[in-house]
Amino acid sequence: MITGAAYLVKALQEENVDILFNYPGAATIDIMDELYKQDTVRVILPRHEQAMGHAADGYARSTGKVGVLLATSGPGATNLVTAIATANYDSVPMVCFTGQVPLQLMGNDAFQEIDIVGICRNICKYTVTVRDRKQLGRIIKDAFYIARSGRPGPVLIDIPKNIQNEMGPEDYPTEVNIRGYKPNETVHVGQIKKAVSEIGKAKKPIFLIGGGINISGANQLFTELVEKTGIPVVTTLMGKGAISSRHPLYLGNVGIHGGYAPNVALSECDVMISIGTRFNDRITGKLSTFAQKCKIIHIDIDAASISKNIKVHIPIVADAKLAVEKLLEYMKPHDLGSWPTDLQQLKNDYPITQEGTEITPEKVITYINEHYKNPIVSTDVGQNQLWTTQFLAVEGNHQLLTSGGLGTMGYGFPAAIGAQIGNPNKRVFAISGDGGVQMNIQELATAVHYKLPVTLIILNNGFLGNVRQWQQLFYDKRYACTNLQPDESRVLTQEMIDNGEFEYVPDFVKLAESYGAKGMRVTKESDIAKAFKFADKHEEAPTVLEFVIPTEINVLPMVPAGKSLSEMLLKDKD
Numbered sequence: 040m041i042t043g044a045a046y047l048v049k050a051l052q053e054e055n056v057d058i059l060f061n062y063p064g065a066a067t068i069d070i071m072d073e074l075y076k077q078d079t080v081r082v083i084l085p086r087h088e089q090a091m092g093h094a095a096d097g098y099a100r101s102t103g104k105v106g107v108l109l110a111t112s113g114p115g116a117t118n119l120v121t122a123i124a125t126a127n128y129d130s131v132p133m134v135c136f137t138g139q140v141p142l143q144l145m146g147n148d149a150f151q152e153i154d155i156v157g158i159c160r161n162i163c164k165y166t167v168t169v170r171d172r173k174q175l176g177r178i179i180k181d182a183f184y185i186a187r188s189g190r191p192g193p194v195l196i197d198i199p200k201n202i203q204n205e206m207g208p209e210d211y212p213t214e215v216n217i218r219g220y221k222p223n224e225t226v227h228v229g230q231i232k233k234a235v236s237e238i239g240k241a242k243k244p245i246f247l248i249g250g251g252i253n254i255s256g257a258n259q260l261f262t263e264l265v266e267k268t269g270i271p272v273v274t275t276l277m278g279k280g281a282i283s284s285r286h287p288l289y290l291g292n293v294g295i296h297g298g299y300a301p302n303v304a305l306s307e308c309d310v311m312i313s314i315g316t317r318f319n320d321r322i323t324g325k326l327s328t329f330a331q332k333c334k335i336i337h338i339d340i341d342a343a344s345i346s347k348n349i350k351v352h353i354p355i356v357a358d359a360k361l362a363v364e365k366l367l368e369y370m371k372p373h374d375l376g377s378w379p380t381d382l383q384q385l386k387n388d389y390p391i392t393q394e395g396t397e398i399t400p401e402k403v404i405t406y407i408n409e410h411y412k413n414p415i416v417s418t419d420v421g422q423n424q425l426w427t428t429q430f431l432a433v434e435g436n437h438q439l440l441t442s443g444g445l446g447t448m449g450y451g452f453p454a455a456i457g458a459q460i461g462n463p464n465k466r467v468f469a470i471s472g473d474g475g476v477q478m479n480i481q482e483l484a485t486a487v488h489y490k491l492p493v494t495l496i497i498l499n500n501g502f503l504g505n506v507r508q509w510q511q512l513f514y515d516k517r518y519a520c521t522n523l524q525p526d527e528s529r530v531l532t533q534e535m536i537d538n539g540e541f542e543y544v545p546d547f548v549k550l551a552e553s554y555g556a557k558g559m560r561v562t563k564e565s566d567i568a569k570a571f572k573f574a575d576k577h578e579e580a581p582t583v584l585e586f587v588i589p590t591e592i593n594v595l596p597m598v599p600a601g602k603s604l605s606e607m608l609l610k611d612k613d
Contacts, residue, residue, distance in 0.1 A: 043172050044069040044203040047136065050179040052079050053211045056107050058460060060095045062088050064111020066138025066151065069203045083460060083489065086481040088115055090453035092122020093479070096131050097454030100440045101415050102461040103256070105186050106133040112140055113151030116197075117158065121447060123193045124162040128444025129277060130254055132191035134182050135163075141201040142170060156197050165194040172207040180212040189222030190341040191254060223340065226357040226365045234312070234336045234353050235369045241310035243333075243378045244270045247293065250277035250443065251315015251339060253436035257360035258282065261314075264367050270312070271379050273301040275322055276424075277443040278315065280433040288379060290386055294322040295598040296425045299389035302596075302604040304382050305330055314338045315359045318348040319444070328603035338362045389609065391429050391596070396533050397564045398588050400426035400498055406567055407468060408432040414466040415458045417441065419451035419475035422504035425594040427470050449478030452495055456482055459491045467492075473499040473543070474523060483554040486581035494574040497547055497585045500592065501531045508593045512611070513600075531590040536562050541587055551583035558583040 041049070047070055051059060060083050063071055074082055085091040088110050095106030106126075110119050116137040126133045140149040145168075156166045165185045169175055175198075182194045238244055252261050262282050265272055272282050273293045282289050291298035293305055305311070311333045316322065323329040329349065337351040338359060345354045355362055393399040404427060407414060416431055417440035418424040424441055433439050440458060442450040455469035476497050486493050507521040522529070525542055535541055541562075551558030557577050561570045561584060574582035596607045 040206045041209045043175055043205050044073045046175055046209060048073045048077060050211055054183050056080055058083060058098060060085060060091045060108040062091055062110050062115060064115045064138060066112035066200055067109055085485045088118030089122050090479040090482045092119045093450050093453035094457035095133055096122060096126045097417055097440050097457030098461040099131050099133060101437050101458035105183060109136045111138045113153045116153055116155040120158060123159055125442050125445045125447045125450060126193045127162045130191045130250060132186040133193040134186050135193060135195045137197045139197045139199040142199045159195050163195050164192040168197040169202050172202050172205040176211050180215055181217055184215040223356055226361045230353060230355045231365045231369060237334055238310055239373060243308045244310040245304050245308040246270055246272040247311050247313040247316060248272060248278040248281040249275045249316030251359040252281035255358050255360040256436060257363045258435045260363045264363055267372060268370055269375055269379060271304060271382050273304055275316055276428050279428055280436055280439050283434050284432045290382055292428055295324060296594055298391055299596055299607060300382050300385035302607060303385055306605050308333045310334050312336045317344050324598045325601060325603040396589055398586055401430050402564060402567060403586055404430040406571060411466050413438060414468055415462060416468045417451045417454040417458060419471035420446045420448045421472045421475055422594050423470050423472045423498050448475040452476060453479050453482045455493045456486055456491060459493045468494045468496060470496045472504055473497055474503045483556050483581060487555040490579040491581055492578050493581045495581060495583045498588055499585050500588050500590045501543060502590050533589050536587050547583055547585045556581045556583055560585045562587045
């Protein structure tokens with residue numbers, strides 16, 4: 040017989056958990072005492088629970104394992120909510136344990152009591168409060184299975200203090216049998232044959248690929264399918280990496296900040312094969328005008344995602360990898376005429392590029408492409424995210440980590456920390472804006488504490504850039520509540536940068552150094568290489584590289600709100 044706290048530690052060991060992200064509190068102190076007595080599970084202490092959740096998320100995305108974390112009750116648990124929602128929207132497997140007040144105090148407004156199960160019910164695959172010590176093993180076993188199976192996602196187990204202290208059996212379940220939860224593990228061959236028949240008749244087919252290919256690890260098989268069929272590929276933000284960015288049949292990202300050629304392809308295709316997408320509004324633009332000329336084949340492991348936003352002609356509920364395997368089996372090459380070359384010509388004629396300033400995000404990201412082999416790159420949210428997905432060369436899954444569904448500012452840096460912990464021998468970069476990075480900048484202490492050589496890239500334009508861009512283009516440059524500089528009347532220009540007139544709070548270099556990290560501000564293109572070489576030298580400490588860029592560098596192309604994909608802005612308004 041062992042306590043519930045000791046049993047939880049044993050369960051983690053049985054599930055082969057090697058990393059536990061943990062922030063302590065009174066409601067989990069007995070669990071932490073048991074963790075102290077063992078050396079199988081490595082415990083990581085971040086500096087904030089939201090950042091801890093993002094670190095577990097980054098660990099999971101970059102390794103393919105389940106991210107596991109532990110937080111205390113009340114505010115410790117509520118601080119996790121944004122990170123849990125982020126993982127839910129992007130289908131990231133996480134098991135979240137929270138401490139809770141004793142069962143007999145629940146419902147009495149006890150100190151640091153919160154109904155975290157109720158709060159998280161709509162953003163988790165499974166939430167439960169443990170009310171019987173004898174059920175603890177079954178609940179944990181089920182949770183890990185639910186998190187990693189079907190459409191992956193977060194689960195939450197709330198463990199009251201008295202359950203942690205109660206004695207019970209120590210046997211851990213070996214099998215899972217959850218009534219009412221049977222993830223689909225097959226492919227309907229009849230639907231596959233229908234899809235193959237429709238594709239075979241197509242003159243202008245296109246693959247629209249979301250995160251499902253990356254999540255299922257079907258990247259190599261999908262590349263084989265593309266090369267067998269000759270069908271061009273476009274991706275959502277989360278789908279980038281499904282096929283090499285350098286592949287001759289890859290056109291780029293689609294949607295409101297997609298490329299010209301990819302959006303034309305979606306508008307002109309006659310058959311669309313969509314795999315692992317949700318057709319959200321950032322992809323479709325004006326819904327009533329989306330893909331009017333084509334028949335849609337939609338493959339997704341989540342039946343609820345099919346025909347939710349867009350009515351499809353051939354639905355296939357299946358894991359992306361299994362579906363691609365079957366498509367490979369039945370598909371035959373056929374002549375698509377000039378369709379692929381016409382689209383490639385459009386891509387060449389309308390490239391996504393940045394000109395006219397000394398330092399641009401494109402030049403910074405291009406340096407990464409040219410000097411590092413398959414690094415892991417996480418992003419924050421805003422212009423920095425969109426520039427990264429436009430310019431970063433991605434070769435496969437587990438390489439690009441970004442908050443696609445929820446769009447969570449503050450995600451990038453802690454996610455990079457989790458990725459570095461899970462991949463100690465890989466080069467890890469976090470790309471952030473000056474706004475988002477300050478939401479979890481305290482994690483510099485975590486990176487220094489664990490001697491993590493993460494490179495934090497800050498693209499500093501002095502503004503909350505994505506909102507400012509909309510204000511510039513559609514609100515007559517009324518920059519309300521977006522200027523982060525001490526002088527709110529200033530718009531940063533290249534001339535001001537060249538003259539050393541840029542002032543910002545905080546001084547990111549000094550802030551980095553105060554934590555024990557390394558820092559460098561870069562204002563000249565000629566110093567880009569110098570900055571990265573500076574970061575490369577520090578193998579046991581994080582480095583902050585602040586690249587100062589003009590305020591009014593925008594993410595283009597873009598589709599204005601309420602417009603169709605064919606109504607793209609290719610350049611700034613006069």
